[in-house]
Amino acid sequence: MFYKSTRNSSIRVESAAAIAKGISEEGGLFVPETIPSISMDELKSLAGMNYAQRAAFVFSKYLTDYTDAELRYCTESAYTTKAFDTENIAEIAHLFEGTYMLELWHGPTCAFKDMALQILPYFLTTAVKKLHMDKKVVILVATSGDTGKAALEGFKDVPGTEIMVFYPVEGVSDMQKRQMVTQEGENVTVCAVKGNFDDCQSGVKKIFTDHKVLEALEQGGMTFSSANSINWGRLVPQIVYYVSSYVSLAESGQIAYGDLLNVVVPTGNFGNILAAYYAKMMGVPLGKLICASNINKVLTDFIRTGVYNRNRQFYPTASPSMDILISSNLERLLYLLTGEDDAQIREWFTALAEQGTYEVTDAVKAKLTEQFYGGFCDDAETKATIAELYKKYGYTCDTHTAVAVKVYEDYRKETGDTTKTLIASTASPFKFSASVLDALGKKPADDVDEYDMVELLHEASKMEIPQSLAALKTKPRRFEGSIDKSEMQQFVLQELHLS
Numbered sequence: 279m280f281y282k283s284t285r286n287s288s289i290r291v292e293s294a295a296a297i298a299k300g301i302s303e304e305g306g307l308f309v310p311e312t313i314p315s316i317s318m319d320e321l322k323s324l325a326g327m328n329y330a331q332r333a334a335f336v337f338s339k340y341l342t343d344y345t346d347a348e349l350r351y352c353t354e355s356a357y358t359t360k361a362f363d364t365e366n367i368a369e370i371a372h373l374f375e376g377t378y379m380l381e382l383w384h385g386p387t388c389a390f391k392d393m394a395l396q397i398l399p400y401f402l403t404t405a406v407k408k409l410h411m412d413k414k415v416v417i418l419v420a421t422s423g424d425t426g427k428a429a430l431e432g433f434k435d436v437p438g439t440e441i442m443v444f445y446p447v448e449g450v451s452d453m454q455k456r457q458m459v460t461q462e463g464e465n466v467t468v469c470a471v472k473g474n475f476d477d478c479q480s481g482v483k484k485i486f487t488d489h490k491v492l493e494a495l496e497q498g499g500m501t502f503s504s505a506n507s508i509n510w511g512r513l514v515p516q517i518v519y520y521v522s523s524y525v526s527l528a529e530s531g532q533i534a535y536g537d538l539l540n541v542v543v544p545t546g547n548f549g550n551i552l553a554a555y556y557a558k559m560m561g562v563p564l565g566k567l568i569c570a571s572n573i574n575k576v577l578t579d580f581i582r583t584g585v586y587n588r589n590r591q592f593y594p595t596a597s598p599s600m601d602i603l604i605s606s607n608l609e610r611l612l613y614l615l616t617g618e619d620d621a622q623i624r625e626w627f628t629a630l631a632e633q634g635t636y637e638v639t640d641a642v643k644a645k646l647t648e649q650f651y652g653g654f655c656d657d658a659e660t661k662a663t664i665a666e667l668y669k670k671y672g673y674t675c676d677t678h679t680a681v682a683v684k685v686y687e688d689y690r691k692e693t694g695d696t697t698k699t700l701i702a703s704t705a706s707p708f709k710f711s712a713s714v715l716d717a718l719g720k721k722p723a724d725d726v727d728e729y730d731m732v733e734l735l736h737e738a739s740k741m742e743i744p745q746s747l748a749a750l751k752t753k754p755r756r757f758e759g760s761i762d763k764s765e766m767q768q769f770v771l772q773e774l775h776l777s
């Protein structure tokens with residue numbers, strides 16, 4: 279299986295190279311040249327397997343240049359009960375009749391990013407070995423909060439790697455910030471940027487493709503890679519849990535093999551929902567893919583009108599990991615929906631970079647709405663939904679998950695579609711304790727710190743406090759201060775001792 283770049287289809291590399299590079303040198307994203315299929319018999323055969331085994335099976339279809347032994351090493355190292363607090367790795371909770379929560383936050387940082395970032399370092403270091411690269415891999419990450427911590431946990435003290443994380447100074451929750459600035463490890467750097475997530479992401483993208491920086495890196499015996507969801511090694515692990523949860527629901531008799539299952543995903547960078555699309559294209563019987571946004575609803579507007587327009591007010595919300603106006607992974611979807619028209623992708627994404635907007639053709643728009651439904655809700659509706667779930671079902675969810683639930687309720691009202699549905703629950707409520715407590719009518723006073731809030735939420739929800747969050751309390755802060763977005767490049771060079 280080869281991978282092509284969305285901006286130049288003649289670039290073809292194997293998966294190890296795609297993962298090691300992260301992004302193609304001309305700025306395109308790597309996509310598999312065909313989507314492998316999974317038959318009903320294969321799906322059924324996954325029923326008796328654990329999560330790591332299911333993952334190895336799915337990876338064997340995409341990462342064909344990795345040996346079976348290498349894939350087993352990666353999956354068995356990543357998906358363990360040492361890192362995850364449940365043997366199922368991806369837990370499924372029954373919310374109400376025909377509606378299930380796919381809890382993707384049982385990993386070490388309590389958000390769904392762990393599902394991919396626990397395994398990416400293994401994919402990457404295996405790739406470097408396979409390719410005889412003999413270079414230090416420098417991981418640059420732009421984060422809206424959750425990716426940064428998950429990447430730091432995944433890469434800390436991994437030999438042959440160095441990781442640098444940039445987060446927007448005002449864009450993350452107290453707990454997210456605390457998780458990052460207390461990060462341990464010899465090979466980690468964390469840096470706050472005066473700006474929003476898009477500033478961080480654009481800054482990192484620019485550094486990745488800057489010739490002067492790349493030259494300096496080369497001379498220093500280093501190479502960049504990305505842990506953002508532009509890296510195929512981030513995306514492919516996310517396909518697994520859609521395959522696996524379909525099998526688990528069938529195995530437990532909640533659905534029959536062949537039944538359609540709708541999927542709802544709270545979306546920012548379009549990575550998680552794109553993974554659901556891949557699972558569907560492989561042959562998993564998934565129905566409508568429901569794309570849920572907060573008030574930064576650039577994706578809702580895009581799905582409804584075919585016009586992508588980032589020229590709009592940016593709003594910090596109670597679901598900060600979705601406060602994104604440039605959804606990078608949309609590029610992969612559009613590449614597929616245009617029949618791999620790299621010239622068209624170049625045109626649209628140049629327009630996005632230069633004018634902040636592009637409009638897709640009617641044909642692409644039709645394909646988009648056939649597969650996807652887009653909806654959004656604001657912070658007041660998010661909080662009302664948290665309160666409603668708590669009251670009706672005794673289930674406490676975080677703000678991102680609540681956006682998905684609310685959009686799903688709207689979808690059902692609008693369409694009358696009662697197909698069984700899987701809602702991606704992307705973070706533990708403890709990660710956003712202040713907002714969740716507020717939603718439950720227990721708004722803490724201003725002087726209550728994030729740990730006391732966790733305690734308060736524990737009392738209200740009767741849920742266990744994740745061990746990893748409780749442990750932060752005694753850890754010293756290692757990374758203080760912030761830089762301007764124009765200083766990011768210089769910062770990277772300095773930290774790597776290249777200037």
Ligand SMILES: *Cc1c(COP(=O)(O)O)cnc(C)c1O
Nearest residue numbers: 424546547548549550599704705
């Ligand atoms: C990253 C994140 C999202 C958005 O996922 P994308 O793959 O960027 O669409 C949603 N919820 C939480 C909690 C996240 O951390």
